[in-house]
Amino acid sequence: MQFTADQVWALAVAADRINGEYLKEDKWEEQNGDMVKTKEANKLMVKRWLREGSNPTTEKDVEEGRRVRGYFNTFIMRELAGKLNDFERQALKLAQKQEFTGRDLYDFAVISCLPSVARRDLQRQEIKRDIYNSEQLVGNVGETVVGEFTVINCWSNQNYMKYRIQGRMGEAFVDFWFSQELRGELRIKGKIKAVRGDKTTQLNYVKIIG
Numbered sequence: 001m002q003f004t005a006d007q008v009w010a011l012a013v014a015a016d017r018i019n020g021e022y023l024k025e026d027k028w029e030e031q032n033g034d035m036v037k038t039k040e041a042n043k044l045m046v047k048r049w050l051r052e053g054s055n056p057t058t059e060k061d062v063e064e065g066r067r068v069r070g071y072f073n074t075f076i077m078r079e080l081a082g083k084l085n086d087f088e089r090q091a092l093k094l095a096q097k098q099e100f101t102g103r104d105l106y107d108f109a110v111i112s113c114l115p116s117v118a119r120r121d122l123q124r125q126e127i128k129r130d131i132y133n134s135e136q137l138v139g140n141v142g143e144t145v146v147g148e149f150t151v152i153n154c155w156s157n158q159n160y161m162k163y164r165i166q167g168r169m170g171e172a173f174v175d176f177w178f179s180q181e182l183r184g185e186l187r188i189k190g191k192i193k194a195v196r197g198d199k200t201t202q203l204n205y206v207k208i209i210g
Contacts, residue, residue: 002100003050007064008100010057011049012111015042017061022116024158032054034061043109050108068118069095093118127166132175137201139192145203149174149188152180165206176203186210 016022019039027039040048048058056064072095078084079092094111139145153166165182166175190206192203 010062015045016115051133135171
C-alpha cells in the first residue's frame with residue numbers, strides 16, 4: 001500500500017481534532033467498576049485508518065495537515081545552521097517525504113504527534129512575544145500571592161500525572177503544576193517558587209479559591 005503525504009498528515013490532524021489533544025497511549029476510565037477505553041491513542045488511530053482504508057478527514061484537516069507539514073519544512077534553515085535536535089531533524093525529514101508505504105509504521109507514529117507539537121511551538125512563540133512586553137509579578141520567593149488568573153495554556157504531562165498551567169495574573173505571566181485541567185478565569189492563591197529572568201514566575205501550593 002502507498003499513501004501520499006497529504007493523506008498521512010491529514011489523518012494525523014484528524015486524530016488530534018477528534019481527541020482534542022495528542023495521546024501517546026489509550027485513555028481509560030473506570031465506569032461502574034470496569035475500566036473502559038474512552039479515547040484511542042493518536043498513532044493507533046492513524047495506523048488503523050491507513051490499514052482499513054478509512055478516511056475520517058475533512059477539507060479543513062487536509063488544509064491543516066499541509067500547514068503543519070509546511071511548518072516543519074521551515075526547519076531546513078535551522079538544519080543548515082546546525083541548530084536542530086534529533087527530534088526536530090526527524091520531523092523535517094518526514095515533512096520532506098512525499099510518499100509512504102504500509103511499512104512506515106514508525107513514521108506514522110511520529111507524524112501523529114506533530115500537529116500538537118506545531119501548535120505548541122507556535123503558541124510558545126506568540127507567548128514569548130507577549131512575555132517580552134509584560135511585567136514581572138511583584139513578590140519574592142516564598143511569599144503568598146492571591147489574585148485573578150487567566151489560563152492561557154493547559155497541557156497534561158503523563159509522566160507526572162499532572163497538568164502544566166500557564167497564564168496571566170494582571171500583566172504578569174505565571175505558571176504552576178496542578179492536579180486537574182484548568183480553563184478560563186479563576187481566582188487562585190499560591191506561593192512564589194521561582195522568579196525567572198525572562199519575567200515569568202513559577203508558583204507552587206496553588207489553590208483555587210473562587
